[in-house]
Amino acid sequence: xxxxxxxxxxxxxxxxxxxxxxxxxxxxxxxxxxxxxxxxxxxxxxxxxxxxxxxxxxxxxxxxxxxxxxxxxxxxxxxxxxxxxxxxxxxxxxxxxxxxxxxxxxxxxxxxxxxxxxxxxxxxxxxxxxxxxxxxxxxxxxxxxxxxxxxxxxxxxxxxxxxxxxxxxxxxxxxxxxxxxxxxxxxxxxxxxxxxxxxxxxxxxxxxxxxxxxxxxxxxxxxxxxxxxxxxxxxxxxxxxxxxxxxxxxxxxxxxxxxxxxxxxxxxxxxxxxxxxxxxxxxxxxxxxxxx
Numbered sequence: 001x002x003x004x005x006x007x008x009x010x011x012x013x014x015x016x017x018x019x020x021x022x023x024x025x026x027x028x029x030x031x032x033x034x035x036x037x038x039x040x041x042x043x044x045x046x047x048x049x050x051x052x053x054x055x056x057x058x059x060x061x062x063x064x065x066x067x068x069x070x071x072x073x074x075x076x077x078x079x080x081x082x083x084x085x086x087x088x089x090x091x092x093x094x095x096x097x098x099x100x101x102x103x104x105x106x107x108x109x110x111x112x113x114x115x116x117x118x119x120x121x122x123x124x125x126x127x128x129x130x131x132x133x134x135x136x137x138x139x140x141x142x143x144x145x146x147x148x149x150x151x152x153x154x155x156x157x158x159x160x161x162x163x164x165x166x167x168x169x170x171x172x173x174x175x176x177x178x179x180x181x182x183x184x185x186x187x188x189x190x191x192x193x194x195x196x197x198x199x200x201x202x203x204x205x206x207x208x209x210x211x212x213x214x215x216x217x218x219x220x221x222x223x224x225x226x227x228x229x230x231x232x233x234x235x236x237x238x239x240x241x242x243x244x245x246x247x248x249x250x251x252x253x254x255x256x257x258x259x260x261x262x263x264x265x266x267x268x269x270x271x272x273x274x275x276x277x278x279x280x281x282x283x284x285x286x287x288x289x290x291x292x
Contacts, residue, residue: 006030006155010054010064010085012076014038014045017092017118018067019127022050024160027129033058035085048127060084063152066091069222070229074102081109088149090116090156094176095229096140096169104142114153115140115169117176118162133161140169177233184215184223185238191216244269 008031011022022032022045032051036042042053064086068076070093077089089112093099096115104110117138120131137157141150150166157164167175191213194202227234248269251262 006062006152006159008033008061009156010035010058010061010080011051011067012036012064012080012085013067014041014050015067016127017131018065019045019048019050020129020131021065021067021092021118021156021160023048023127023129024132025156026051028159030159033061045127050127054085061086062088063156064089065156069093069225070095070099071225073099074106074108077103077113078106078108081112088112088114088146088152090114090139090153092116092118093229094180094226096138096172098229100140100142100169110142111144111146112149113142114145114149115142116153116157117172118157118160120162130161132157135162136165137162138172138175139164139166140172141166173230174233177230177237181223181226181230181234182237182241184218185227185234186241187213187215188218 006025009022009025010033011018012035014022014034014036018034018036022034025032026049033054034042034045034051035054036045046052064080066073066076066080066089068091073091073093077091080086081089089109091099091113093115094117096117100115103113117140118132119136119138121135137160139150139153139157154164190209194205194209194213248262248266251265254262
């Protein structure tokens with residue numbers, strides 16, 4: 001039934017996310033046309049079975065998915081709408097508030113645009129049709145967004161094996177600050193502390209440190225772009241974490257003096273950590289679940 005509603009989709013941007021979406025749609029019988037500023041990227045996606053290159057004479061698709069970096073979304077959306085790629089549009093950027101405001105200021109059609117962000121386990125390697133299976137996919141429609149547009153994008157989400165979650169762009173950005181952007185920075189800070197450490201010390205590093213520093217492998221340029229669009233909320237979360245660590249560090253300085261008052265401060269942080277972890281478990285977060 002879903003494919004009778006969503007017959008043809010244009011995917012603009014054939015990187016990991018865009019090609020994975022295209023593969024999932026093709027697996028469900030949806031026609032997919034592919035667009036990318038790099039012809040080689042389109043050719044690779046075609047070879048993977050993700051669809052065909054979009055032709056100039058193609059009629060408007062039911063939906064266009066803008067799968068480009070956050071800084072390019074609004075310009076690409078404006079161009080796609082001007083050229084009539086589709087009747088409805090969505091994107092997959094990991095930031096929403098600033099993007100929505102920029103799209104509105106640029107005069108993009110907000111009635112047929114449903115800002116979106118698929119949450120999926122961090123991965124490496126090539127695109128695959130099951131990338132989003134079992135994941136949440138956030139949708140941030142505005143007041144003027146057509147209900148039919150939201151319904152169409154929800155069809156797309158479910159065909160990709162994900163579950164749509166509707167929230168405002170502001171709530172989304174606060175959530176991604178906590179769940180996505182800040183963890184990368186904290187992981188990088190922990191990994192940076194290992195720079196210059198004696199080899200003998202590094203040899204004793206176990207799985208706990210490797211787990212904490214895994215996100216430090218991220219490409220800096222990609223994270224910088226996301227942080228630029230979500231700076232306010234990231235800064236707020238980081239300030240709270242930094243304050244906790246500074247207080248604990250200051251308290252620990254007293255340890256060698258016989259002053260045991262540090263115990264209370266450290267214990268408080270550890271207890272709050274326990275509480276936060278229990279809250280994650282209560283909402284169904286699997287131990288190895290990641291986001292992107």
